[in-house]
Amino acid sequence: MPKTLPVVDISTPICCAPLAAGAMDADAALELALRLKALADPARIQLISILMGARPGAVSTGDLADLVNLSPATVSHHLGQLKKAGLVSSERRGINVFHRAEAGALEALRGVLATCC
Numbered sequence: 048m049p050k051t052l053p054v055v056d057i058s059t060p061i062c063c064a065p066l067a068a069g070a071m072d073a074d075a076a077l078e079l080a081l082r083l084k085a086l087a088d089p090a091r092i093q094l095i096s097i098l099m100g101a102r103p104g105a106v107s108t109g110d111l112a113d114l115v116n117l118s119p120a121t122v123s124h125h126l127g128q129l130k131k132a133g134l135v136s137s138e139r140r141g142i143n144v145f146h147r148a149e150a151g152a153l154e155a156l157r158g159v160l161a162t163c164c
Contacts, residue, residue, distance in 0.1 A: 081132065082133070085128050085129055085132035086129075090115055090121070091125050094111060094129065094135075094146075095153070097114055101147070105146055106146055107145050107146075108143070126146055132152075133152045134152050135147070135148060
């Protein structure tokens with residue numbers, strides 16, 4: 048049976064030194080692992096790439112579903128996981144929900160994975 052990871056609030060921006068800077072403490076490693084876990088799905092990578100290319104606008108759930116050839120319910124599930132990780136934000140406008148990539152969170156994640164300063 049797989050080990051269940053503890054619940055940690057990962058919606059706040061990641062803040063730690065790059066991996067190449069030395070050993071990371073257990074709490075920081077857990078937070079980073081949970082964010083990377085949110086990205087560890089091909090559909091979520093596709094969604095993030097679409098949202099990052101949609102600047103400055105946001106994209107509706109229905110439009111995203113059409114673009115990745117998945118049902119709106121499946122896309123909503125994936126977006127929920129990305130939102131919990133602080134990588135995507137959402138805004139309801141009438142009956143539609145629009146999503147955008149959180150550039151600051153993605154940049155911080157890139158910075159942690161950087162190999163040099």
